[in-house]
Structure formats: C-alpha cells, structure tokens
Amino acid sequence: MKPIATTDVLLSKMRWEGLHKKESLDRVIEKDPTIQSYWRFLLKYHRKWNSISFLDLGCGVAWVSSLVAQSGGHVTGVDITKEAVIKSKQLFKKRGSRGFFVQGNLLALPFRENEFSFIWSCMSLEYVRSTKKAIKEAYRVLKPGGTMIAVVPVVSLTTLTYHQLRGDIPNVPILRQLMEWFHLKWMSGKYLHYGYEQSFTPGQLRQLFLKAGFTVKTVAYFPMYYPIAFIPKWFRRFIQSLLKYRLFWPLCYVEAVK
Numbered sequence: 047m048k049p050i051a052t053t054d055v056l057l058s059k060m061r062w063e064g065l066h067k068k069e070s071l072d073r074v075i076e077k078d079p080t081i082q083s084y085w086r087f088l089l090k091y092h093r094k095w096n097s098i099s100f101l102d103l104g105c106g107v108a109w110v111s112s113l114v115a116q117s118g119g120h121v122t123g124v125d126i127t128k129e130a131v132i133k134s135k136q137l138f139k140k141r142g143s144r145g146f147f148v149q150g151n152l153l154a155l156p157f158r159e160n161e162f163s164f165i166w167s168c169m170s171l172e173y174v175r176s177t178k179k180a181i182k183e184a185y186r187v188l189k190p191g192g193t194m195i196a197v198v199p200v201v202s203l204t205t206l207t208y209h210q211l212r213g214d215i216p217n218v219p220i221l222r223q224l225m226e227w228f229h230l231k232w233m234s235g236k237y238l239h240y241g242y243e244q245s246f247t248p249g250q251l252r253q254l255f256l257k258a259g260f261t262v263k264t265v266a267y268f269p270m271y272y273p274i275a276f277i278p279k280w281f282r283r284f285i286q287s288l289l290k291y292r293l294f295w296p297l298c299y300v301e302a303v304k
C-alpha cells in the first residue's frame with residue numbers, strides 16, 4: 047500500500063480498524079434489514095451481475111458484495127484497514143463466494159486505469175478530506191461507460207443534530223473550518239468516533255463528480271434502512287417516513303457514468 051500521510055486518513059484508519067475488529071461475521075445477510083436495503087437498491091442496476099467487474103470502495107466487511115459475487119459478479123474490495131480485508135476474505139470463504147480484497151487508500155487506488163465496470167462506494171468517500179481526489183481516483187479506474195454509485199451523508203437537520211454525536215463535519219464554509227478546528231485541533235479527534243467524517247450538499251456532490259469528468263445521472267435520497275434504535279418503537283415509523291424529505295435526508299446517492 048502507498049504511504050498515507052494525512053491526519054484525516056490516519057484517524058479514519060485507526061477508528062475503523064478498531065470497529066471492524068469488533069464486527070462479527072454471524073450477521074444473517076438474508077435477514078439483515080440494512081444489507082437487504084442495499085441489495086434491493088443494487089438490483090435496480092442489474093438483476094444478474096454475471097461477468098460485471100465490481101469494485102467495492104471502502105468495502106468494510108463486504109456483506110453486500112458477497113451477494114453481488116453470488117449473483118455472478120467479479121468482486122474486488124479495497125479498504126484502508128487490514129481488518130476489513132481479513133474479515134471480507136473470511137466472509138467470502140464462509141459463503142463459498144469468490145472475491146479479491148486488498149488493503150489500499152481511496153486517494154491512491156492500487157488499480158490500473160479502466161479496470162472496473164461498476165463502482166459501489168457505500169459511505170466511504172466522506173472519510174477522506176480530499177473527496178475531490180478520491181472521486182478522481184474512482185474515475186481513473188472505472189471503464190468508459192461504467193457506472194459509479196456513491197452513497198454519502200448529506201448536510202441536513204439529521205446530520206446537523208443526530209450525526210453530531212459521532213462527529214460529522216458539515217462541508218459548509220465557516221462551519222467546516224470551525225468544526226475541523228474543534229475536532230482535530232482542540233479535541234485531537236476524541237469525538238470523531240468514526241474518524242474524519244464529513245457531509246455534503248447535493249449540489250457540492252454533483253459538482254465534484256462533474257469536475258472529475260463524470261456525467262451525473264442522479265443525486266437523490268438513498269432509501270437505506272436507517273437504524274434509529276434509541277427512539278421509542280411507537281415513534282420510529284414516523285421518523286423513518288420523515289427521512290425521505292430533503293430537510294431530513296441522512297444520506298443521498300450519486301449515480302454517475304464515465
């Protein structure tokens with residue numbers, strides 16, 4: 047792996063290494079509402095993933111990719127943490143799937159130009175400060191005509207309140223500088239529970255993808271099952287329905303083509 051020098055990358059790596067160490071491989075994929083919500087979303091692109099070269103960027107434990115592999119896709123996963131690579135390999139072995147996993151940085155991907163026909167980046171681009179560079183790297187390794195889907199946190203009431211418990215940095219002028227100063231300089235990353243993590247406006251995301259050379263097809267609400275375990279059960283349905291409105295979006299997805 048190429049050297050990583052930036053504070054954001056080192057912090058995210060350190061936090062995720064610990065989080066993946068605690069992650070169990072006993073999750074039942076077929077019954078897990080979060081994994082199933084990702085899979086339903088991906089099935090809109092291909093019912094069968096036969097011979098599609100699929101790159102999972104910032105794969106973590108590659109739960110969804112294991113379903114892509116079982117559906118015929120050629121899966122490659124890359125993650126900054128060694129633990130995600132180890133656990134993904136174990137998961138694929140356990141499920142009898144084939145996949146290739148490598149430790150690497152979104153900012154300097156260990157792949158050649160035009161290698162993949164589909165890139166899935168689910169909640170990973172926000173963990174590097176230079177998202178611009180990460181998107182350029184994704185563009186480089188995607189085949190012409192290939193599709194990239196990026197799921198990313200959005201600046202909204204949800205991220206400006208609930209996500210502050212984990213230390214989300216809103217990518218909004220002045221607020222971003224203030225939050226970076228507070229979290230990185232003053233608190234030395236103590237409250238950045240998942241590492242350096244930022245949220246974007248849909249307009250910023252569109253511009254970042256366009257500038258990297260992509261054609262942007264959609265920037266829209268990402269229909270993920272959103273865990274809100276701390277809210278009383280009788281109130282959860284209402285909260286889930288609110289999340290569909292732009293003001294409350296926790297996440298959006300960008301669909302872009304090279």
Ligand SMILES: C[S@@+](CC[C@H](N)C(=O)[O-])C[C@H]1O[C@@H](n2cnc3c(N)ncnc32)[C@H](O)[C@@H]1O
Pocket residue numbers: 055058059062063103104105106107124125126127130150151152153167168169170173174
């Ligand atoms: C929120 S998890 C998402 C994991 C997986 N994509 C999913 O949807 O479950 C973020 C992942 O991004 C990885 N990550 C963070 N910074 C990275 C970087 N600079 N290069 C590669 N992976 C990175 C973390 O190690 C972690 O596995």
